[in-house]
Amino acid sequence: MTENYISENYFADKMFFSSKGIGSNCIILEGNEQECFIKQRMIKNSRVTYYLCDKSKIGRVGYMRLSTFEDVDFLVTDAEIEGNLKDTLDEFNVEIIRI
Helix, strand or coil: CCHHHHHHHCCEEEEEECCCEECCCCCEEECCHHHHHHHHHHHHCEEEEEEECCHHHECCCCCEEEECHHHCCEEEECCCCCHHHHHHHHHCCCEEEEC
């Protein structure tokens, strides 16, 4: 299934996704190229996005840029969010759901 097919035919009210991690520059990173392309298309085709990220993924490196927090509505995490990441989430009005 090609990424273009997904872009043109799959849509969602809510998109729940995870990734390899969040880099130190607050970019959401992925480690699998095919998964990254599919997730990128679905993020764009969703009304609301939920990024699921446990504390072990903060500061973890992946090799592909999946997204920025500009495309995220909610961050679901068990981490205490502070510093540059907190500032970035505030800048893009990302609501934190702490579990």
